[in-house]
Structures are given as structure tokens and as C-alpha cells.
Amino acid sequence: MIAKISSYVLHGLNGIPIEIEVDVNNGLPAFDIVGLADTAVKEAKERVRSAIKNSGRQIPTRKITANLAPADVKKEGSLLDLPLAIGVLKACGGLVADTDGIIFLGELSLDGSLRRINGVLPIIISAVTAGYTKFIIPKGNANESSYVAGAKIYPAESLTEVINHLSGLKPIEELKIRDYVAGEGKNLYDTDLSLVKGQTVAKRALEIAVAGGHNLLFVGAPGTGKTMLAKCIPTIMPDMTKEEALETTKIHSVAGVLKDGDGIVCTRPFRSPHHTATTVSLTGGGSNVRPGEISMAHNGVLFMDEMPEYSRSTLEALRQPLEDNVITVSRASGNVTYPANFILCGSMNPCPCGNYGSEDKVCTCTPNQIAKYKARLSGPLLDRIDIQVQVDSVKYAELSSNEQAESSSTVRERVNKARKIQKERFKDDGILTNGSMGEKHIKKYCALSKECESILQSAYESLHLSPRARSRIIKVARTIADTCESVDIAPAHILEAISYRSL
Amino acid sequence: MIKYTPSELCLIWLDSLTGFSYKAKQGLYNLLDGKTELKKFIELNRVSLTADVGDKNYNTLLQSANKSYFAGVLDLLNERNIVAVTICSKNYPKELINTANPPLVLYAKGNLELLNEKAFAIVGSRKSLPISISTAETYAKSLSNAGFTLVTGIAEGVDKTVLETALKNSGKVISVTAGGFDNIYPASHIELFNQVAKEGLVLSEYPPQVKAMPYNFPVRNRIIAGLSKGVLIVSGAIKSGTLHTAEYAEEFGRDLFAIPYGVGVPSGAGCNDLIKRGAYLTDTPKDILDFYGIGETEGQDSAKKVALNLTDDEKSIVSALSNGSMHIDKLCEVTGKKIFEIMPIIAVLEIKAIVVKAGVNVYGLTRNDLEE
Numbered sequence: 001m002i003a004k005i006s007s008y009v010l011h012g013l014n015g016i017p018i019e020i021e022v023d024v025n026n027g028l029p030a031f032d033i034v035g036l037a038d039t040a041v042k043e044a045k046e047r048v049r050s051a052i053k054n055s056g057r058q059i060p061t062r063k064i065t066a067n068l069a070p071a072d073v074k075k076e077g078s079l080l081d082l083p084l085a086i087g088v089l090k091a092c093g094g095l096v097a098d099t100d101g102i103i104f105l106g107e108l109s110l111d112g113s114l115r116r117i118n119g120v121l122p123i124i125i126s127a128v129t130a131g132y133t134k135f136i137i138p139k140g141n142a143n144e145s146s147y148v149a150g151a152k153i154y155p156a157e158s159l160t161e162v163i164n165h166l167s168g169l170k171p172i173e174e175l176k177i178r179d180y181v182a183g184e185g186k187n188l189y190d191t192d193l194s195l196v197k198g199q200t201v202a203k204r205a206l207e208i209a210v211a212g213g214h215n216l217l218f219v220g221a222p223g224t225g226k227t228m229l230a231k232c233i234p235t236i237m238p239d240m241t242k243e244e245a246l247e248t249t250k251i252h253s254v255a256g257v258l259k260d261g262d263g264i265v266c267t268r269p270f271r272s273p274h275h276t277a278t279t280v281s282l283t284g285g286g287s288n289v290r291p292g293e294i295s296m297a298h299n300g301v302l303f304m305d306e307m308p309e310y311s312r313s314t315l316e317a318l319r320q321p322l323e324d325n326v327i328t329v330s331r332a333s334g335n336v337t338y339p340a341n342f343i344l345c346g347s348m349n350p351c352p353c354g355n356y357g358s359e360d361k362v363c364t365c366t367p368n369q370i371a372k373y374k375a376r377l378s379g380p381l382l383d384r385i386d387i388q389v390q391v392d393s394v395k396y397a398e399l400s401s402n403e404q405a406e407s408s409s410t411v412r413e414r415v416n417k418a419r420k421i422q423k424e425r426f427k428d429d430g431i432l433t434n435g436s437m438g439e440k441h442i443k444k445y446c447a448l449s450k451e452c453e454s455i456l457q458s459a460y461e462s463l464h465l466s467p468r469a470r471s472r473i474i475k476v477a478r479t480i481a482d483t484c485e486s487v488d489i490a491p492a493h494i495l496e497a498i499s500y501r502s503l
Numbered sequence: 504m505i506k507y508t509p510s511e512l513c514l515i516w517l518d519s520l521t522g523f524s525y526k527a528k529q530g531l532y533n534l535l536d537g538k539t540e541l542k543k544f545i546e547l548n549r550v551s552l553t554a555d556v557g558d559k560n561y562n563t564l565l566q567s568a569n570k571s572y573f574a575g576v577l578d579l580l581n582e583r584n585i586v587a588v589t590i591c592s593k594n595y596p597k598e599l600i601n602t603a604n605p606p607l608v609l610y611a612k613g614n615l616e617l618l619n620e621k622a623f624a625i626v627g628s629r630k631s632l633p634i635s636i637s638t639a640e641t642y643a644k645s646l647s648n649a650g651f652t653l654v655t656g657i658a659e660g661v662d663k664t665v666l667e668t669a670l671k672n673s674g675k676v677i678s679v680t681a682g683g684f685d686n687i688y689p690a691s692h693i694e695l696f697n698q699v700a701k702e703g704l705v706l707s708e709y710p711p712q713v714k715a716m717p718y719n720f721p722v723r724n725r726i727i728a729g730l731s732k733g734v735l736i737v738s739g740a741i742k743s744g745t746l747h748t749a750e751y752a753e754e755f756g757r758d759l760f761a762i763p764y765g766v767g768v769p770s771g772a773g774c775n776d777l778i779k780r781g782a783y784l785t786d787t788p789k790d791i792l793d794f795y796g797i798g799e800t801e802g803q804d805s806a807k808k809v810a811l812n813l814t815d816d817e818k819s820i821v822s823a824l825s826n827g828s829m830h831i832d833k834l835c836e837v838t839g840k841k842i843f844e845i846m847p848i849i850a851v852l853e854i855k856a857i858v859v860k861a862g863v864n865v866y867g868l869t870r871n872d873l874e875e
Contacts, residue, residue: 200835357632359863359865
């Protein structure tokens with residue numbers, strides 16, 4: 001008798017339905033898996049054999065053939081262990097049960113228990129969209145799966161539990177679907193803007209950057225708190241919506257960075273790849289294509305400490321995702337598109353020694369060295385970073401002062417207001433924030449009064465601004481106007497925007 | 504094409520030879536000047552010359568004392584429109600000739616009339632604070648307008664600012680380079696160099712092909728000080744090349760001016776040190792103009808405070824900064840304004856060139872003649 005079991009494999013952030021057919025024939029005892037399976041799938045037979053034996057069942061000493069259909073889709077990963085085991089049991093008559101319409105996912109351990117796998121959430125979402133409703137998954141994946149409405153999920157701990165469930169001996173309790181509560185994980189951030197002393201300019205810049213979705217760059221000597229400021233960005237970003245949270249969780253699930261207890265990712269991700277990171281680790285890729293750091297920072301922050309230390313090609317690879325908010329990874333095995341909508345926050349020293357421009361410290365670099373250091377960030381990349389602020393060391397008196405600075409939640413309220421205005425404004429344009437405005441949008445939404453024009457004109461001349469700095473200033477001015485809930489861009493907004501340029 | 508006198512040619516020839524010290528060249532010039540049969544003379548005096556300059560240098564002399572070598576040297580200069588002004592030339596700067604070790608030959612490109620104008624040097628460090636750069640600009644503008652020919656180098660920072668300001672105001676300006684004209688350092692200033700050569704004058708004591716070596720810079724500074732009546736040091740740390748110029752100025756008896764700095768500002772410590780040692784303290788261009796007994800040509804009576812039609816907000820910031828530069832956080836505290844209120848005002852004052860960055864997030868005034 002041929003047994004047919006349904007399962008799914010991952011392709012990018014989507015699931016592809018797989019049908020597993022198992023047949024038991026006469027012949028020398030063997031277990032063959034056909035249908036474009038990778039090594040992890042091929043090795044499944046050993047795990048399946050032991051797991052079945054250690055669950056107290058017999059595996060027939062006959063020739064077992066398993067076919068994974070469709071045969072032209074490459075199957076990766078260990079998530080097909082469970083469906084294979086169920087298929088074998090059904091095919092040899094060890095299990096009599098109706099498995100139609102149930103999606104089985106899970107890796108088996110030799111003792112028959114089920115292990116956690118990566119990418120369960122995107123698979124369930126895809127499958128629900130495709131009309132499947134019942135899922136049997138490892139218990140370790142229960143938390144992340146519990147937010148998909150319309151799915152009946154049965155988390156199992158072992159193969160025995162699954163067999164008992166299917167045969168009706170001891171049904172597994174259905175997983176309770178949870179509602180997503182925005183801001184559930186608010187207290188998970190271990191930092192707050194009120195803990196940052198001084199740095200009024202940088203904090204203000206942070207608020208504007210988040211309000212308008214602008215990328216920003218901190219320029220300052222080592223140890224001035226650039227990293228701490230950057231870590232505060234998620235705390236003042238608007239709460240994740242359910243869609244955002246699911247999308248981010250999907251990516252993290254595929255990448256395998258979700259931890260056991262993690263349910264859905266409801267805190268804005270903060271990714272800080274080290275400057276030795278390779279281009280592929282940042283953009284995604286590899287032989288088994290996986291999302292990179294920029295996708296893991298989706299809906300959150302990508303913090304690049306010591307930005308000029310990254311290799312040139314790595315930095316330049318950021319340009320396209322910064323523009324399009326997605327990254328398309330092309331490999332021989334096909335194209336995969338991952339979302340990558342993040343706020344880029346960079347930090348750098350003003351010069352190799354870090355003291356250039358300081359009033360009371362001596363810079364030991366030559367002008368040539370300083371110019372070279374700055375030139376490591378290319379013009380086109382800097383064009384995409386609207387706000388560039390200098391961060392300076394805080395005096396000891398400020399560090400020890402007890403004066404309470406504004407907390408993240410207060411700032412977040414203002415950010416939310418500004419974001420709401422932008423959402424309304426761009427509802428027909430397919431963008432969400434001022435930071436994503438192109439020249440077309442600037443023309444449409446950033447009409448400048450004569451006075452503003454003349455300020456820009458005089459700033460252009462007296463402060464030696466570059467032409468590309470102009471649209472950056474206007475975009476930031478638009479956001480500043482939004483934070484003040486002002487319909488038009490006022491001269492003060494332009495002037496403040498002018499002050500956020502240091503390169 | 505310039506017609507050089509035999510003495511001038513002799514100097515140009517000597518200066519083109521490598522391996523001779525300044526003293527040796529001077530001695531050879533006194534010996535060889537006016538000798539018509541140069542090669543013969545050198546051959547005849549082999550023994551005494553070898554004793555003076557050594558075997559190797561004697562051979563150099565002998566091999567280069569011929570027509571084709573002379574022509575080569577002159578072609579090199581003429582191709583590049585470079586004029587050699589020698590110590591026996593009529594237009595050799597009078598101020599320079601009375602200093603110790605004046606260059607035997609000055610290679611010049613541009614307006615040669617500037618050589619004997621009333622000159623004033625403005626120098627400072629390459630990595631000056633923005634406020635020092637702004638100071639250099641103010642002084643360069645005033646002194647240039649008052650008719651001084653400004654003298655400086657061609658480095659980043661103060662030098663560049665002085666050159667650019669003078670060019671912008673169509674003022675007279677001389678840049679003295681530390682290498683030959685084929686080797687401008689920094690190379691990124693080649694554009695600026697060409698502009699100065701066109702509208703002002705560039706000078707070097709080295710033939711075009713000589714590279715600007717680190718040890719050439721202090722030597723070059725003696726020309727900057729030597730050319731000028733007075734020298735203004737805009738910025739400089741205790742141990743900096745800028746202070747070499749100051750030392751030469753003292754040695755040559757030039758009027759030495761320095762901008763004062765606050766306590767604990769490393770890039771100004773050298774200036775303060777000069778003031779301690781007797782340099783004139785100056786915090787407005789008027790000090791220098793008064794010193795030389797000239798009023799500013801713009802006819803401004805600088806003693807009077809200038810009213811600049813500032814708004815109340817702007818005035819409050821200007822008055823807060825009048826006691827010295829201040830961090831923006833402190834400025835918020837003093838004026839009682841929020842950061843987003845204060846930033847636009849500072850930006851306006853920056854555009855009006857009244858306020859300038861004096862450090863990271865530190866702002867200071869560029870002038871001290873504002874009405875309260």
C-alpha cells in the first residue's frame with residue numbers, strides 16, 4: 001500500500017507543498033529516498049529507522065522507497081523526518097489513520113522525540129493561505145506558530161505522541177491561537193533614552209531620524225556613547241503592527257535565530273554585524289540561501305559600528321536595499337527576495353585617532369589620513385544617509401547629574417504622531433516615511449516658501465553645501481515639520497535640518 | 504622669454520646642481536661669477552676646487568659646465584613659464600635679501616611685481632578648529648583690503664583659507680611652496696596652486712623637479728617670514744611647523760602677532776606661548792592695521808560696535824557666547840531654550856558668519872565687535 005503524506009519545505013520566505021509517497025516492496029531490505037533531496041533529507045532514513053524502533057514500533061525488513069514530489073524542487077533541511085516516519089508506518093501497516101490534509105513538520109531524534117526546526121512560521125502562513133488547516137509540529141516551535149489565525153496546530157513532543165494522536169488513542173491538545181498585542185514586548189528593551197545623559201543634539205537627531213525613517217550617522221570619538229544612542233532607536237520606534245511582527249518573525253524563523261521560548265518577535269530588531277562581516281552575511285545568500293543581517297534587521301535597526309572599517313564592497317552592497325527596501329539574492333539554485341526595510345544607523349570616528357575637531361584633545365593624524373578615512377564612505381552611500389550628527393564626549397558633571405532626561409515612551413508618542421501624518425500623506429504613493437521620498441515626492445509634498453528658498457540659497461553659498469545635500473535637507477525639514485505637526489515647512493525647520501550635516 | 508645676465512645664469516646653473524650645500528654654492532658663485540671660460544677655469548683650478556667641494560662634486564661641476572646643460576636648465580624653466588629671480592637680480596625681494604641665508608634663486612610663477620610689495624604673512628596649523636579657520640578668513644580679508652600682499656604656504660587649513668580669501672577678494676597673495684613646482688604638496692591643492700600662479704604669485708627656492716621633503720618645510724618657512732613685514736600666527740600647537748615661521752620672524756626682527764586661545768586648547772597652545780614670549784596679542788584685524796597706522800579701506804570705524812539687526816533670540820545666543828565658546832547643551836541651559844529651538848537660531852548665525860563651530864557641538868563667535 002502506498003502512503004501519501006503532506007509536508008512543506010522552504011523557499012526563501014515562502015513554503016512549497018511537498019507530497020511524500022512511501023511504498024514498501026519485496027526485495028533486499030533497504031530505505032531509498034528519491035526526489036531531489038539534499039544530504040540532510042537523505043540522512044533522514046537513519047533517524048527515521050531508529051526513531052521508529054525506539055518508539056516501540058517495527059520497521060519492516062523489506063525494501064522501502066520514499067518519493068518526494070514534486071521531483072524538480074530541491075528539498076532541504078531536516079523538517080521532513082516526521083512526515084517520512086509517518087509515511088513509513090502507514091505504508092507498512094504499523095499505523096492506521098487518516099492523514100489527509102494534515103501537514104507534518106519536524107526533525108526526529110534517534111529516541112523518537114521531536115526537535116525544533118527553522119522556518120515553521122513562514123510554512124504555516126503559506127500553507128494556511130493555500131487552504132491547509134491542520135498541522136503537527138514539534139513542541140519547540142509552538143510559540144512562534146501560535147499567532148497564525150485559522151490554523152489548527154498540534155504541537156507534539158515525540159513520534160509516539162503523534163502516533164497516539166493520529167490513531168485516536170490520546171489526542172494532542174490543540175494549540176491556543178493567541179492575539180497579537182502591540183507593544184507586548186516593550187519592557188524587553190534593556191535600555192531607555194532617559195539613561196543617556198547629555199547628548200541633546202544626538203538625541204534630537206535620533207528622534208527625527210526615527211520619526212521620518214531617515215538613516216543616520218554618528219560621528220564621534222571612541223567611547224562617546226554612539227552605540228548606546230543607537231541601541232535606543234528601537235525603544236522610540238512605533239510598536240510593531242501584527243503584519244510587521246509576523247514578517248520579522250518569519251525572517252528570524254528561517255534564519256534560525258529564534259530562540260526556543262520566543263513566540264513572535266514583537267520588539268524591533270537591532271542587528272549590529274561586526275565590521276569583519278562579509279557581503280554575503282550582510283545581504284543574505286550562501287549555498288542554502290539564507291537571509292542576511294539586513295533582512296534580520298527588517299522593521300528595525302541595522303547598526304554599523306565603525307562604518308569605514310567595513311570593506312568597500314560590503315558597504316556598496318547596501319545601496320540597493322536602502323533604495324528598494326528589499327534584497328534579491330540570485331544564486332544558481334534560483335532567486336530569493338527577502339524584505340529589508342530598516343533604519344541604517346552608522347557610527348564612525350572623525351579621523352583614525354578619533355580626536356579630530358575636538359577642542360581639548362590633540363589629533364595625531366595627518367590631513368591626508370583624515371581625508372582618506374572619510375573617503376571610505378562613498379558619496380552615493382552618504383547620499384542615502386540623511387542625518388549626520390557629531391557626538392561628543394559628555395563631561396563628568398553631566399554623567400553624574402541626577403537630572404532625569406526624557407524617557408523613550410515620551411519621545412515615542414511624538415514619533416507616532418509624526419508617523420501618522422506621513423502615513424496619511426503617502427497613502428497613494430506606496431511609501432511610508434519621508435526618508436523614502438524620491439525627487440518626485442519632494443516636489444509634490446515639500447513646497448518651499450520664498451523665505452525657505454532664500455535660506456537654502458544662502459546656506460548653499462556660505463556653508464559650501466553640495467547639491468545633493470539640498471534634497472537631504474528638504475527631506476529632513478519635512479520630518480521636522482511633521483514632528484511639530486506643521487503643514488508647511490517653516491524656515492526654522494529648514495535651518496534645523498541644515499545643522500544635521502557634518503560630512 | 505626672459506633674458507638673464509651672466510651672473511644670473513651662473514646662479515641658476517649652480518642652483519640646478521645637486522649635492523652642494525648652500526655655503527658651497529655661495530662660495531662657488533663668488534669664485535666663478537664673471538668667468539667667461541667656465542669649463543677651462545674649472546679645469547685649471549682642479550686642485551683647489553677639489554679641496555673645497557670634494558671629488559664627486561668637482562666632477563659634477565666639470566660635466567655640467569657646458570652649453571647643452573645650460574640650455575637644458577633654461578628650457579626646463581621656460582617650458583613651465585617659471586622665472587628665476589636670483590639674489591643678484593634687480594627684483595629680488597628687498598626684505599628677504601637682508602635675512603640670514605636668503606635663497607640664491609627664487610623660482611617664481613605669476614605676478615613678479617608682488618615680490619617687492621608690502622607683505623604680511625598669515626600662517627597656522629593644518630588641522631585648525633573651524634573657529635581658527637574663520638579667524639584666518641577675517642584677518643586675510645581685512646589685511647588684503649588694507650593693501651597688504653599676503654604671504655603663506657599652500658597646506659590645508661589656514662594656508663588654504665588665506666589663499667582662497669585673498670583670491671576671492673582679488674587681493675595680492677604669495678604662496679611659498681616647500682618643493683619644486685612639479686611636486687606640489689598636498690597634490691590635491693594643485694588646482695589652488697594654478698589659480699594662485701595665475702592671479703597672484705607662487706615662489707619656491709627649489710628647481711621644479713625637487714620633491715617636497717619633510718625637512719624642506721621649516722626651511723621654506725624662513726622665506727615666508729623673510730618676505731614679510733609682519734607675521735600672524737593664527738593657530739599652532741607647542742611643537743608645530745607653524746612655530747618655525749614664528750622663530751624666523753623673531754630672528755629677522757619681523758613684527759610677530761598671535762591669536763590668543765583659552766586654557767587647554769592644544770591647537771592654540773603655541774600661540775599663547777608666543778604671546779608669553781613677547782609676541783603681540785591680537786584679537787581683531789584692527790590691532791594690526793593700527794600697528795602699521797593704516798585705517799581699513801572700507802572706511803569702517805572698528806572701534807564702534809557693529810549693530811547687525813539681530814532678532815532677540817539671536818542676540819540672546821550672541822550674548823551667551825560673548826564670554827567664550829560654549830557647548831550646545833550648556834547653551835540650552837543658559838538661554839533656557841529647547842534644543843530644537845536653539846538649532847535653527849545657530850544655523851542662521853552660522854550662515855551669517857557670526858557663529859562658528861569651535862569643536863564638536865561647541866560654538867563660538869567669529870567677531871568681538873558686535874553691539875550688545
